Amino acid sequence: MEAFLSSLVSVAFHGLAYGMILYVISVGLAVTMGLMGFANLAHGVFAMAGGYILTSSLQHTSIPFPAALALAFFAVAAGSVVLERTLYARLYGAGELEQVLFTIGLIFMAVAVARLIFGTLQAPVMLPDYIRGQYPLFGREFPTYRVFLIAVSGAMIAALWFGVERTRWGAMVRAAVDNRPMAQSVGINTRRLFTLTFALGSGLAGLGGALGAEIVAVQPTYPLEQLVFYLIVVAVGGQGSLRGPLVAALLIGFSDTALKYWLPQFGAFFIYVATIALLLWRPMGLFGRRV
Amino acid sequence: MNAILETRALCKSFGALVVADNVEFRLAPGARHALIGPNGAGKTTLLNLITGRIEPTSGEILLGGEPITGLRPAARVKRGLGRTFQINTLFRQLPVIDNVALAIAERDGVAGGMFRPASRQRAVIEEALALLATLGLADDARARVADLPYGKQRLVEIAIALGLKPKVLLLDEPAAGVPSLESHRILEVLDGLPRDIAILIIEHDMDLVFRFAQRITVLSQGAVLTEGTPAEIGANEAVRQVYLGERHG
Amino acid sequence: MSALPPAAAGSAAHTGGYVADPRIRWQEWLPWVLAVAAFFGAPDYLSLGARILIFILFALSLDLILGYAGIITLGHSAFFGVGAYVAGILGAKLGVTDPLVQLAAAAAAAGVLGVVTGAIILRTTGLTLLMLTLAITLVFLEIANKATSITGGADGLAGVVVAPVLGLFRFDLYGKTAYLYSLAVLFVGWWLVRRLIYSPFGASLTGIRENAVRMHAVGAPVYARMVAVYAISATLAGIAGALLTQTHQFVGLNVLGLEPSGELLIMLILGGVGRIYGAFVGPFVYLIAQDYLAKQFPEYWYFGIGLILVLVVLFARGGILGIVDAALARLRRPSA
Numbered sequence: 001m002e003a004f005l006s007s008l009v010s011v012a013f014h015g016l017a018y019g020m021i022l023y024v025i026s027v028g029l030a031v032t033m034g035l036m037g038f039a040n041l042a043h044g045v046f047a048m049a050g051g052y053i054l055t056s057s058l059q060h061t062s063i064p065f066p067a068a069l070a071l072a073f074f075a076v077a078a079g080s081v082v083l084e085r086t087l088y089a090r091l092y093g094a095g096e097l098e099q100v101l102f103t104i105g106l107i108f109m110a111v112a113v114a115r116l117i118f119g120t121l122q123a124p125v126m127l128p129d130y131i132r133g134q135y136p137l138f139g140r141e142f143p144t145y146r147v148f149l150i151a152v153s154g155a156m157i158a159a160l161w162f163g164v165e166r167t168r169w170g171a172m173v174r175a176a177v178d179n180r181p182m183a184q185s186v187g188i189n190t191r192r193l194f195t196l197t198f199a200l201g202s203g204l205a206g207l208g209g210a211l212g213a214e215i216v217a218v219q220p221t222y223p224l225e226q227l228v229f230y231l232i233v234v235a236v237g238g239q240g241s242l243r244g245p246l247v248a249a250l251l252i253g254f255s256d257t258a259l260k261y262w263l264p265q266f267g268a269f270f271i272y273v274a275t276i277a278l279l280l281w282r283p284m285g286l287f288g289r290r291v
Numbered sequence: 292m293n294a295i296l297e298t299r300a301l302c303k304s305f306g307a308l309v310v311a312d313n314v315e316f317r318l319a320p321g322a323r324h325a326l327i328g329p330n331g332a333g334k335t336t337l338l339n340l341i342t343g344r345i346e347p348t349s350g351e352i353l354l355g356g357e358p359i360t361g362l363r364p365a366a367r368v369k370r371g372l373g374r375t376f377q378i379n380t381l382f383r384q385l386p387v388i389d390n391v392a393l394a395i396a397e398r399d400g401v402a403g404g405m406f407r408p409a410s411r412q413r414a415v416i417e418e419a420l421a422l423l424a425t426l427g428l429a430d431d432a433r434a435r436v437a438d439l440p441y442g443k444q445r446l447v448e449i450a451i452a453l454g455l456k457p458k459v460l461l462l463d464e465p466a467a468g469v470p471s472l473e474s475h476r477i478l479e480v481l482d483g484l485p486r487d488i489a490i491l492i493i494e495h496d497m498d499l500v501f502r503f504a505q506r507i508t509v510l511s512q513g514a515v516l517t518e519g520t521p522a523e524i525g526a527n528e529a530v531r532q533v534y535l536g537e538r539h540g
Numbered sequence: 541m542s543a544l545p546p547a548a549a550g551s552a553a554h555t556g557g558y559v560a561d562p563r564i565r566w567q568e569w570l571p572w573v574l575a576v577a578a579f580f581g582a583p584d585y586l587s588l589g590a591r592i593l594i595f596i597l598f599a600l601s602l603d604l605i606l607g608y609a610g611i612i613t614l615g616h617s618a619f620f621g622v623g624a625y626v627a628g629i630l631g632a633k634l635g636v637t638d639p640l641v642q643l644a645a646a647a648a649a650a651g652v653l654g655v656v657t658g659a660i661i662l663r664t665t666g667l668t669l670l671m672l673t674l675a676i677t678l679v680f681l682e683i684a685n686k687a688t689s690i691t692g693g694a695d696g697l698a699g700v701v702v703a704p705v706l707g708l709f710r711f712d713l714y715g716k717t718a719y720l721y722s723l724a725v726l727f728v729g730w731w732l733v734r735r736l737i738y739s740p741f742g743a744s745l746t747g748i749r750e751n752a753v754r755m756h757a758v759g760a761p762v763y764a765r766m767v768a769v770y771a772i773s774a775t776l777a778g779i780a781g782a783l784l785t786q787t788h789q790f791v792g793l794n795v796l797g798l799e800p801s802g803e804l805l806i807m808l809i810l811g812g813v814g815r816i817y818g819a820f821v822g823p824f825v826y827l828i829a830q831d832y833l834a835k836q837f838p839e840y841w842y843f844g845i846g847l848i849l850v851l852v853v854l855f856a857r858g859g860i861l862g863i864v865d866a867a868l869a870r871l872r873r874p875s876a
Contacts, residue, residue, distance in 0.1 A: 039667055090854065096666060097612050101809055102853040104802055108846030116839045224798060228674055235671040269682040272675040276660070279672060283664045368759035380757070382750040385557060392558040393747045394758040396740050402760060405741040408562035412740060416558055433559060455758060 009140065011258050017146040018215055019253020020153035023246050025208030025226075026233040027160065028201020034177045034240020036092060036194050039099045042106035043205055043230055044223030048114060050076050050206025051218030055123035065128045069152075069210055076206025077199040084198045092194070107223045114220035122217040149211050156204065157246070164242060173197055177240045232275050236285050244287030293356060295320045295489045296341070296372075296459045301350035303340055303513075310336045311347065312514040318459065322489045325500045328510035329533055334493045335377065337510065338461055342374050343367050355458065373457025375448045377464045383437040387428060390436055390447055391419040394454035419454065426450050426480050442473035446480060453484070460484070462492040466499055478503060501525070509533065553815035553858075553865065554737055556608070556746060562738035571820050575723055579716075586715035587787070592827050593722040594783045597729050599808045599819035601776035604733055606805075607814025608742060609769050610749030611662070614801050615673030616777055618657070618680050619650040621796035623778025625684060625691060626650075628791035631700035633690065639702050639721070643782050650778020651771050658770035662763060674798060681796040696792030700785055711789070718787035725783060729776055734816060736772070745769055806845055809852055812859030821860050
């Protein structure tokens, strides 16, 4: 019993860490889906880019870990603005099929570029000493890195929610998600709003990819392999919602960790089956707003 | 005479907002009937209630004397309730004739056939061509809908509805968006529709309403304000108030 | 649903409908002439040839739901893979070696799966539908990966025994039988798909793609039609999967999951969507290019197909056949 409780705590802790990373990465996709109706399957490319920025900064330069994290956020956000302005914006009015194909094309290109630059092996994460080892908490030892990760993700999530609920930008995003023509008619510059929001969402994905580099291995096929989890988070959580994807990401985090721990022979089978069942029950997701 | 379409004490509310208030409406067989009222009077709501796009809070709808209140939209179509849409909902990339033939084939029950080529469905195609001819669209049969001028697209909208051989045809602003030069074409087409179809039209163009309709029902705030001949409605003080109120408010 | 513009009427595209001439045009015999000529003229490439024929059938099945009915899927590999594994398990584990029996069993399994999953997922749209199609193929990938005693897991299932076709034609080392057998099956599949597209049912599918709301309004059983075409498409995909197993006497995990679905989408888009022969041209060009390039330059290969996909979406939405159409139209009317 003691051992079971101990492993339960451990699973919950690791699940929480994974779930929060998943949320930080996917929330941008949830918002861009809700705001622009854009099915960006290439969202994982931003997370992978963040991961590579962090791992190569730590490996090849002497910049400190927090600076590398910040770099992952800002560089990915800036890069995504270029992509958004030059390519994505052309397809805002296009059909879903075009968006899907276009972003699959981007994934393939990104996979190829990553393989050319970084090879096929998983990128090593050279963490600084102060976040290695164990951290005592509530009379137990927890991996310091994951404690750090949960804390940073939590802070990012809090800042994001505060931003959406309390700032002018957030008010505009909420208005545009609810009713885009109305938002435009009251003078919101939706084009700039899209760009800004897209950059923020991509930046967060980059940060999430960097933060989670220890948990989700950074390697070239990352955007393909992780895609299904982002889609689950957004579809199950509900597009255009902030809370829903968090619940969905944490559910995946906990169940994936638990299944890997107790039922490794089934892989992700139960997650997919549960997702299918859940979406049959609620096609718009847990917190979905409208069709 | 028995009404072909009838609503009894039809109510619909969204929370505290009442959009259909005890509507009692009767459409006679072969009628040329218009539904008018200021914006927000509940005209489209009533249409959506009748066609089954939204469900009433209470009340009953009868088609040919039989209740259809709980039926799904498609089932109402099968029973002879046709409609056109305020905004064109066409198969834009398909030829005009396919727009109509799709409807006719559904009505005839041949649309699910998987083996015989569609172009061998002579009966469907001839009926579609004849129908297009009566609407003055014969020369456009093979044109893509998206390539037609807007006025003609409105006629295709009507053609699809007629392809279902409705007993009752609900026309939701058939002339909406049509340049006034072309709107006389719409009126000609409406005048030429078979007399055995009962027609209910929603229209803002009062010229068109008064020239087409034999009876007019006025809605205001979800309720029937009055009903009468065009002459009666034109002389009705309450109706004028409602419309004046809109102009000033 | 789909916004790729279908090809203009009168072009080489086969849009079906009530005024389309369903007779087979002379150009439509070209692929078959070419296929037979390749059998005699390029005997060293018959295994690649069989692979192309199989993927044409697979792409044709996708064109039916994507190009005509407008259903976007990331999970069409589920049916391909299930067909492949059904044939493989029958031949390697259960001693059912007759190729046509294997084919029929694979078709039935994929068809039933198509009905069941179609009935479940086709009530949803957009991202949810995409997600569900992907989840379903991943479920089967997990099963194939973990149920090693039946499927061979990551090592794949080798030693699939396939008896001679009709008891007469053995699968030979040079792939002659495999090629002709695949060609014959593809021919039957093509003929059925073509009939279907020119039928009233096919016309109603384009109606659903163009405007599902209006199809409801004219009283069409939209959902039932979509499930029906989904199941038909699944059946064809299952047959294609079984062919792949039979011609390789092996089945591996690469028939399931996102990658084969994505590759298939790319092949079809490359050839041209919603026009039957796009499903011929796409796999032909893609698989030959892959055969030459992918092994030598894997990075550039992936980059290239990604880039082509992006360019097709941005500039050439009709794919290769769309470009051919446009060029021919310009030739015919030089003044325009």
